[in-house]
Amino acid sequence: AQDLHHSCQWGSGIRWGDGPTDTGMQRLALSEDDKSVRDWFIQTMEDLKCNVTVDEMGNIFAVRPGRRADAPATFIGSHLDTQPTGGRYDGILGVLSGIEAIKTMNDLGLETEGGVGVVNWTNEEGARFPVSMISSGVWADCIPLAHAHNLKEVPTVASLPTAASEPETMKSALQKIGYMGDVPCSYKSTPMAAHFELHIEQGPYLVTAGQRVGVVTVVQAFRWFRLNIIGRDTHTGTTAFEHRADALYAFARMMVRAREVAAAKKCLASVGIVEAKPGSVNTVPGTVSFSLDIRGPETELVAEVEKELRTEFDAIAAAEGAGIGKPCRVEWNLEFDSPAVKFHEDCIDCVQQSAEAVVADEPVADTKSLVRTIMSGAGHDSVFTSKRVPTSMIFIPCKDGLSHHPEEFSTAEDCATGASVILQAVVRYDRK
Amino acid sequence: AQDLHHSCQWGSGIRWGDGPTDTGMQRLALSEDDKSVRDWFIQTMEDLKCNVTVDEMGNIFAVRPGRRADAPATFIGSHLDTQPTGGRYDGILGVLSGIEAIKTMNDLGLETEGGVGVVNWTNEEGARFPVSMISSGVWADCIPLAHAHNLKEVPTVASLPTAASEPETMKSALQKIGYMGDVPCSYKSTPMAAHFELHIEQGPYLVTAGQRVGVVTVVQAFRWFRLNIIGRDTHTGTTAFEHRADALYAFARMMVRAREVAAAKKCLASVGIVEAKPGSVNTVPGTVSFSLDIRGPETELVAEVEKELRTEFDAIAAAEGAGIGKPCRVEWNLEFDSPAVKFHEDCIDCVQQSAEAVVADEPVADTKSLVRTIMSGAGHDSVFTSKRVPTSMIFIPCKDGLSHHPEEFSTAEDCATGASVILQAVVRYDRK
Ligand SMILES: NC(=O)NCCC(=O)O
Ligand SMILES: NC(=O)NCCC(=O)O
Numbered sequence: 062a063q064d065l066h067h068s069c070q071w072g073s074g075i076r077w078g079d080g081p082t083d084t085g086m087q088r089l090a091l092s093e094d095d096k097s098v099r100d101w102f103i104q105t106m107e108d109l110k111c112n113v114t115v116d117e118m119g120n121i122f123a124v125r126p127g128r129r130a131d132a133p134a135t136f137i138g139s140h141l142d143t144q145p146t147g148g149r150y151d152g153i154l155g156v157l158s159g160i161e162a163i164k165t166m167n168d169l170g171l172e173t174e175g176g177v178g179v180v181n182w183t184n185e186e187g188a189r190f191p192v193s194m195i196s197s198g199v200w201a202d203c204i205p206l207a208h209a210h211n212l213k214e215v216p217t218v219a220s221l222p223t224a225a226s227e228p229e230t231m232k233s234a235l236q237k238i239g240y241m242g243d244v245p246c247s248y249k250s251t252p253m254a255a256h257f258e259l260h261i262e263q264g265p266y267l268v269t270a271g272q273r274v275g276v277v278t279v280v281q282a283f284r285w286f287r288l289n290i291i292g293r294d295t296h297t298g299t300t301a302f303e304h305r306a307d308a309l310y311a312f313a314r315m316m317v318r319a320r321e322v323a324a325a326k327k328c329l330a331s332v333g334i335v336e337a338k339p340g341s342v343n344t345v346p347g348t349v350s351f352s353l354d355i356r357g358p359e360t361e362l363v364a365e366v367e368k369e370l371r372t373e374f375d376a377i378a379a380a381e382g383a384g385i386g387k388p389c390r391v392e393w394n395l396e397f398d399s400p401a402v403k404f405h406e407d408c409i410d411c412v413q414q415s416a417e418a419v420v421a422d423e424p425v426a427d428t429k430s431l432v433r434t435i436m437s438g439a440g441h442d443s444v445f446t447s448k449r450v451p452t453s454m455i456f457i458p459c460k461d462g463l464s465h466h467p468e469e470f471s472t473a474e475d476c477a478t479g480a481s482v483i484l485q486a487v488v489r490y491d492r493k
Numbered sequence: 494a495q496d497l498h499h500s501c502q503w504g505s506g507i508r509w510g511d512g513p514t515d516t517g518m519q520r521l522a523l524s525e526d527d528k529s530v531r532d533w534f535i536q537t538m539e540d541l542k543c544n545v546t547v548d549e550m551g552n553i554f555a556v557r558p559g560r561r562a563d564a565p566a567t568f569i570g571s572h573l574d575t576q577p578t579g580g581r582y583d584g585i586l587g588v589l590s591g592i593e594a595i596k597t598m599n600d601l602g603l604e605t606e607g608g609v610g611v612v613n614w615t616n617e618e619g620a621r622f623p624v625s626m627i628s629s630g631v632w633a634d635c636i637p638l639a640h641a642h643n644l645k646e647v648p649t650v651a652s653l654p655t656a657a658s659e660p661e662t663m664k665s666a667l668q669k670i671g672y673m674g675d676v677p678c679s680y681k682s683t684p685m686a687a688h689f690e691l692h693i694e695q696g697p698y699l700v701t702a703g704q705r706v707g708v709v710t711v712v713q714a715f716r717w718f719r720l721n722i723i724g725r726d727t728h729t730g731t732t733a734f735e736h737r738a739d740a741l742y743a744f745a746r747m748m749v750r751a752r753e754v755a756a757a758k759k760c761l762a763s764v765g766i767v768e769a770k771p772g773s774v775n776t777v778p779g780t781v782s783f784s785l786d787i788r789g790p791e792t793e794l795v796a797e798v799e800k801e802l803r804t805e806f807d808a809i810a811a812a813e814g815a816g817i818g819k820p821c822r823v824e825w826n827l828e829f830d831s832p833a834v835k836f837h838e839d840c841i842d843c844v845q846q847s848a849e850a851v852v853a854d855e856p857v858a859d860t861k862s863l864v865r866t867i868m869s870g871a872g873h874d875s876v877f878t879s880k881r882v883p884t885s886m887i888f889i890p891c892k893d894g895l896s897h898h899p900e901e902f903s904t905a906e907d908c909a910t911g912a913s914v915i916l917q918a919v920v921r922y923d924r925k
Contacts, residue, residue, distance in 0.1 A: 298786070
């Protein structure tokens with residue numbers, strides 16, 4: 062927990078309390094602050110006698126060798142980048158639990174069959190470059206390297222310290238901070254025996270039930286879109302409603318409808334980014350661009366919500382401007398598609414057994430009830446590693462289920478529990 | 494018409510056709526392009542033997558002296574700034590008709606009792622600095638000079654060539670282009686006998702009825718607000734709808750409701766600017782800021798729409814986040830208030846008589862039917878001059894009633910008609 066906050070000195074975000082660690086984090090991927098924490102991470106791992114490599118997506122792999130030099134290492138991985146108004150736990154906890162595991166193994170002189178590694182994946186958040194988990198996606202050969210390298214940053218985070226005047230690509234951002242490594246970004250060049258990830262739940266189930274550990278078995282599906290609505294710029298003071306093709310009004314109706322449609326299918330639909338042009342008080346916006354994030358427990362459900370919204374949005378667009386024979390129109394661009402995932406039984410078993418062992422000393426009658434299986438609502442790099450190697454995840458509770466918010470918080474005790482579980486899970490897996 | 498397009502070489506905007514003049518305009522107030530057209534305007538007026546002065550708001554006054562040196566001049570005025578996606582007529586036509594009038598008077602050797610002036614008012618559009626007609630407002634002593642000087646530019650026009658990285662104030666922008674004059678900005682320092690303004694209608698009435706000239710008798714009321722919605726940032730993938738205080742969803746409901754409430758009272762309500770923070774695909778926006786422009790034919794109606802929307806918006810905010818006991822809240826800031834205006838009988842009479850005289854040769858039976866009285870839906874600098882001196886306006890038709898759009902268009906014939914009417918109106922007024 063000491064180290065966790067230590068690593069948060071680079072990129073501290075919004076302050077919400079008086080204590081030294083009462084701030085959020087604002088460490089966008091490949092920013093100067095991200096460079097600083099990466100430098101620190103490498104130094105720390107080298108001090109712990111790990112071999113460090115950096116690949117073409119800036120992913121950093123640090124391996125503590127095992128007895129068998131030829132066997133791939135079992136990895137603990139997560140990410141050090143954050144949301145623009147992020148907290149101190151999302152991702153950071155996962156990487157720091159890896160460092161703790163290596164430290165503990167060194168202290169105990171513990172030998173493993175294969176090596177044990179820690180990986181920091183680049184731009185997991187998808188906040189600066191709007192495809193989440195993109196670098197584990199390239200590693201898993203699910204996203205082409207060129208697509209990732211050419212991806213442009215979101216201009217609306219332009220008020221943040223990382224921003225240049227022209228939107229930067231991932232490639233130029235990697236080069237700028239010196240983290241374009243020479244190892245190919247691929248599961249073939251950097252193989253793994255397995256991938257484990259510790260994360261805060263980011264939702265309310267564990268904390269509400271008073272449970273200590275979530276054994277993550279599945280991750281819900283999600284799709285990200287960028288939509289454009291094209292209407293007509295016109296004067297706000299002289300243009301009757303019937304004569305407007307108001308792209309922002311159409312957007313407002315779409316957003317209201319998106320929640321209704323998603324809720325009816327027990328899915329989620331959210332807009333995080335909206336840009337209305339030309340952006341003048343007395344001009345009806347003729348162009349609106351916005352992000353749409355649809356999620357649901359099954360891939361098929363997400364597809365159904367998308368289908369229904371395509372029909373509904375077309376109807377809303379057609380109605381706005383019909384009076385002048387120049388209706389709005391709406392364009393959809395799929396930016397990211399992450400089908401539902403089931404994690405690997407072997408990894409799940411290791412986590413389940415480790416979790417039960419760690420909570421066994423708790424002062425309650427039925428300690429097993431402190432551990433539950435759980436679905437992840439958020440995506441994680443484990444989604445992509447699971448395409449290539451056995452993978453699973455561990456959740457710990459977080460306050461109010463709140464994440465992507467400066468006040469995101471987990472107790473030091475819960476963080477320590479999670480770190481113990483992941484260490485045990487890795488050792489168990491290595492011994493299988 | 495030649496001169497009108499000549500003056501559009503500085504700041505041409507979006508191209509919509511192949512012809513040399515088939516572009517819109519993008520000449521934000523006090524930009525480099527605005528400086529260029531101002532320099533040209535001053536040179537042109539000096540070449541026409543006018544005396545030019547510039548006041549502390551950058552308003553430029555050019556006077557052709559009359560017989561009586563002590564009598565204040567009768568002015569023709571409008572503005573050379575445009576919307577970010579503006580056209581070639583809004584404002585520009587009015588200033589250019591003033592230049593034409595002076596040229597014609599010089600050519601004819603016409604002497605007047607008082608002088609005749611042309612004024613270019615600064616930032617009429619309210620696009621870059623979000624208070625429209627602000628500089629005629631200071632001149633009329635309706636807006637304090639310090640308030641105007643400290644007004645900040647809208648950051649969302651930051652992608653435009655005029656923008657600095659820190660939002661600029663009107664004062665620094667005036668100084669930067671060298672248009673902070675030394676004459677006090679006041680109707681006392683620069684008195685006028687009267688103010689006439691020629692403008693495109695910006696609405697569909699004249700063009701739909703096939704009428705040639707609108708004699709503007711009244712201007713509708715409008716109020717501009719900046720509203721902030723404060724909710725809670727949170728994760729889009731892990732936060733159920735009931736657990737959200739989604740400021741952008743609240744905004745969407747407000748915008749939909751605003752149209753319903755305004756329509757029921759035969760008023761308008763429009764949103765031109767919206768900013769959602771933090772602006773990340775997978776974070777529910779915790780903060781939204783937006784502009785609201787309410788208009789109606791009577792001051793009282795606008796107040797009623799505002800009152801109803803305050804109640805409705807509070808209810809929408811209270812509902813969003815109620816499930817977590819942290820509802821959104823909404824703040825209103827009044828940025829500009831322009832009550833309904835009635836123009837001066839004497840000026841209206843001069844315009845009516847001039848219009849009838851100008852259209853008298855048209856090949857229709859009842860030429861008087863080509864002229865009608867009309868309300869202005871938009872605000873104009875004449876709103877503020879009317880507080881201090883007799884004022885009225887002339888409208889000519891524009892294609893599709895379209896304005897604040899690059900394709901804004903009036904025929905050369907209609908522009909010439911308008912220019913003839915304003916010249917005659919000024920001469921008639923001078924002779925009264
Ligand atoms: N864990 C997390 O916040 N990941 C970001 C990707 C997502 O939006 O689910
Ligand atoms: N004429 C014009 O477009 N003026 C801008 C002020 C307004 O929004 O009415």
